[in-house]
Amino acid sequence: MKRVGFIVNPIAGMGGSVGLKGTDGVYQKAVALGAKPRSSHRSMEAISVLSDLKEDIEIITCSHEMGEDEAKYFGFSTIVVWHNDSMCSSEDTIAAAKTMMQEDVDFILFAGGDGTARDIYNAVGMKVPVIGIPAGVKIHSPVYAKNPTKAGELARLYLTGNIKRLQEVEVLDIDENAYRAGHVNTKLYGYLKIPYERNYVQNRKAPTPFSETASQVSAALDVMDNMQEDVLYVVGPGTTTRAVMEQLGLPYTLLGVDIILNKQMVALDVAEKQLLGLIKGKKCKLIVTPIGGQGYLLGRGNQQISPAVIKQIGKENIIVITTKHKISELRGNPFLVDTGDSEADEMLKGYIKAIVGYKEQIIYPIRT
Amino acid sequence: MKKINRDSRVRKNFHQAKWDEPIIFELSQKGERGILVPKAEEDVVGVVGDGVSGIPDHLKRKEHPNLPEISQPRVLRHYMRLSQETLGADVNIEIGQGTCTVKYSPKINEMLAKLTDITELHPLQDESTVQGILEIMYKTGVFMNEISGMDRFSFQSGGGSQAVMAMASVMRAYHADKGESRTRDEVITTIYSHPSDAAAPAVMGYRIIYIHPDEDGYPDFEAFKAAVSERTAGFIVANPEDTGVYNPRVKEFTDLIHSHGGLCGYDQANANGLFGVTRAREAGFDMCFFNLHKSFSTPHGCGGPAVGAMGVTKELEKYLPAPLIDYDGDKYYLNYDICRDPFNIGKVRMFYGVAPVVLKAYAWIMALGAEGLYEVAKVAVLNNNYLFRKLMEVDCIDAPYIKGKQRVEQVRYTLQKLAEDTGITTGDVQRRMMDFGMHYWTSHHPYYIPEPMTLEPTEAPSKEDLDEYIETLKYIIKEAYESPEIIKTAPHRSVCHQVDERTLDEPDEWAISWRSYLKKAKDKG
Missing domain, CATH: 3.40.50.10330 (Probable inorganic polyphosphate/atp-NAD kinase; domain 1)
Known part of the structure; x- marks a missing residue:
């Protein structure tokens, strides 16, 4: 029973x-x-x-x-x-x-x-x-x-x-x-x-050949295959970024920020201060994913990635990973940032290439 | 004669032929024969051998093929029954298959294609014996040049997706010729272009960059500027896109690509509203393709015989798939000279293209002439905008983007309000439309427009046809508010049935063939 x-x-x-x-x-x-x-x-x-x-x-x-x-x-x-x-x-x-x-x-x-x-x-x-x-x-x-x-x-x-x-x-x-x-x-x-059954939950996903999980894996493999040597990767929270860690066979924190170097774990679940210390003077890239249906890239649920961290890493080193389904759920609304620092927000505004599958990217706007 | 009293145009008493026809393997009876192939005459065997002994042993099959054993009349009845269970182009009002440009194809063109002069041709015949079809193919190429502004056409691609693949191949050859193939690894397209515009170059190893539309539904030019770089191999796009929105700034897009050294390929699958209005050349494209099986008279038949007629500018001619068809002032001939170019892309398909499809396109163009083609475009756009205006009067139907402006030849609508009000989705409406003998199509995936409905009337339907389609849609929408269960459980009068979609999006659960499914199942243990 x-x-x-x-x-x-x-x-x-x-x-x-x-x-x-x-x-x-x-x-x-x-x-x-x-x-x-x-x-x-x-x-x-x-x-x-x-x-x-x-x-x-x-x-x-x-x-x-x-x-x-x-x-x-x-x-x-x-x-x-x-x-x-x-x-x-x-x-x-x-x-x-x-x-x-x-x-x-x-x-x-x-x-x-x-x-x-x-x-x-x-x-x-x-x-x-x-x-x-x-x-x-x-x-x-x-x-x-x-x-x-x-x-x-x-x-x-x-x-x-x-x-x-x-x-x-x-x-x-x-x-x-x-x-x-x-x-x-x-x-x-x-x-x-x-x-999970598509017809029963909020934001019903239309039937596509790829489930959300399979799409995440496809995008994660693209990130993984293009990782550079001797570059620190700061991996933000979320199930989509987690797919990267899973493909690498590494442990992860779903809601935390993890650091990897040469596809090996450096630190799990770091706070802002520790993060700033780890990335100081290093080549590094930040992997983040938008919150489903909302589009927030930074400033919601990943506050460890503070304005200071973002400024140090630079917009050109931010890798956005998502899926086409998550993009379609935004209904044309842009990615959003609300870091609490107008200078950081201003730096992030504009367009960014988001990875949506293996060798597939979408140019998507970021607004505050 | 007593006239049947109809209270509306809606075919409430439509019923498709429907029964559980076995597959032909189930009809097989051991020992039953259709054709007894006679043994070859001894004098023939003496010249060519027995036809088997020359085949190497490792290529010979060890067992007889598992083919059904069945008599000719039973085969005939089986396929006649199946043919009656289809909702074909000659049965329903073909408005609902947006992006497919399903139009009435004059039967005289079908008759021409069925002439033994065509059906008995073989692609390996000597050129001197096929001058007629070579002339038709050559002249159709000339027509295509005029329609598009390109300089040379190939009919070799067996469909639109293959033509996109050929365009991407030309891009790669062009950049290889310039020594840049390693550095140019990105192809740009838009999310409302056909998925093959991304899929074909992706198969060739290109990274695909999608452009999202701006608020009006045009490809976002600022995003486009952010996408173009020295890594750009090219841009492949439909215009109008599947929303029916035509990008009037397209020349700025192609100019920007050219300024960065890339090439531009035009997917003209949506060309039906553009004949005599705009051309690929003037929009700045280096290549384009038309679907002869959609826009040019041949029925768009379930992936059946098709031609993706691909044209290029003079500069790119040497990369086209060989052979081309030429005329030396005396005779038509197959020209393989371009094969000598080390960067020629080679064949994309055997032979020269599906000859009957080219023939039908030739006949269609000849019957219409330049003015007739322009008339096709005008009527297609008129039909579409009549349908558009009428449907926008329905409360729960909307169409995102360029509010208040006309569309070209099709529209992607949204039934989101209907879904929110009643729980009836666009997929439900699709199934219910079959109960009235109508096709209806939603959209490619993912649904960037929620609960989408894509309709493309072409020039073929009359006002009466359009009104019947509109009334049927309205009838179903009324049902959605009053008796949604009948839609949820549809179709009721169609051979089609509901599909359990639960595992359709899980690659581990499905396969594209029975054999690959068995392999997947075996691998999973």
Whole structure:
């Protein structure tokens, strides 16, 4: 019998209904403005799709409207492992997900928004696959299915063995305070594993002969084959840059910055200060990838690569690696940089050749 | 006579012939024969031998080929049934296969191509016995020179992609001739040009640099300037691109390439709206190719007989695939002189090009004349812009770029709003259109334009045809909002069926032939 973790963030989406662009930190205000809960209803839409698997799955969940009520409504065998009698917080989601990991769940289905996905990432990482039921105000993370029914169908396909492929997808969130002030400030927090089926997740990828993984490998091989001797390569975060490390057979940090020389590891997960020390006076190149759907090259999720580092390396030594699919997802919008240093941003503006496959590049604009 | 009352042009009662026809190997019956090949007469054997003993042992197969054993009438019925299960050019209104320029091909041209004078020709016949077809090929080359402004054409390429390959080969030969082939290793193209404009030079080892469009859909000239360098071997581009947007600054692009020592090749697959309007020469191109099987009367048949007619300027003639066809004032002949040039690219295909395809193009041009060709372009553009205007009135259809301006011969639309409103994707619409006997095409991959739909009406359809296509699309869009499930589960009246796409993008899971699939499966254990 499969053990399915089920978490509902009951306040997700409430801020959006009263124009608050998110619920983080403004729950009371949202309630005062008349916001009504919506995630319970959406999570029920999703879990109803699993009704005929009642004999085959066990729901490991949280008390009341954090999952128990919704699961019991459809008659699932339910074990409550996290109790919460007050308002649900980010800490509750994290603690509940951690407890479920201790209970050896095979898979977690959760309802919320980008903030919830971030909490799940903090608790679970990539240890078990998850699927997000979109219920929040902000849905930037591709961890969410296109709608609650699709989330249920995707979970069903995975639990019945009809999907075996897993894909690592970005956990993105925007700074809600900045967003309320009119600035979209997206950050990459990490990666979650989802069962992958093209028609069910956000930013549906059209069927192409190359999967995203195969495209990443193709671009990575181009980078690898053109590496120069005695040049330090600073490898930024991301699954696309990770493909370079994998092709080289080297260890890597998915969210960190790693350094290699002559195709050998020099340092893993370096901070800005260490990075500046390592590259000082050396020939070096920087390998970075844009955040999917957002296009941020520098200044979001890779702050170790500071303006000082960028200036020292120089724009001509920046290697952008991405895929055609990621370019198409930008819908014509440029790559973005926001390093916090206007001089560095100005230096980076213009055009850059981005590697999109083996011996394939696209000339793409960079804006601030 | 009682007239059938139709409430709309939509063919709601269309139904394609559909059954589960076995493959011919399944029809095989041991011992059943189609043709008994008679033994060669003894006097023939005495002269040429038995036809087998001369073959070296290592080339002889050890087992009989696994061919189906089946009688002639059963073969005939099998293929007749299959032919009825196709949605061919003579059955549906060919508007929906954008970029393919599928147009009505006059049947008289087909009749000409079926004359035994053509079908019984052999490419190894003595020149003196094939003066007629050589004359036709020579004169078609002259017509092509006039249409494009180029100086010499070769019909050897068996399709557009092969012609792109030949253009890239000429680029390499040209730079090798100048001693620069090692340093010039990049070819520039645009993301809305045909993928073969990138794929063919990539196969030859060139690094491909793509140019993204600017906000209006024109290739971004600033990006182009950033791309061109002393490493540039050439630029291969379609204009208009598959969006139907014509780049009016194309001469600035070709000039910039030339100023850096590169060559420019023009993919004229989208030439149907340009006959008599613009030419490759004046746009600054050194080479171009036309698809005779698209723009010039031959049906575009599933990768069937085709010619990528490739033309070059005088300077590049010596690199063309040999032989060329020439006329010495008395007779037409195959000219192999260019083979002597050490940088000649050699053959790209056997012989001289698919003769019946060239013949049909010749007949088509002769019937139309210069004014007729210009009329083709005008009507194709008119048809396209009528369709464009009508479809843009539909709320959930849009077309990115150059808002308010006309397109040339095709448009790449987007159904993104429909997908967001209803969950019905362009792929769903594609399958549902088959239920009404219509082709519909989305786009090359990846989908730079979301939920794309590419339509190219050509000069062939009447206003009635265009209106039927428009009404059918509108009908399906209405269904999408009212009863989407019927679209999701389509097609219902077509021989085609839904394909499980789940592993289509995973190279480990698919193969281009059964044999290679078995090999992959074996390698994976």
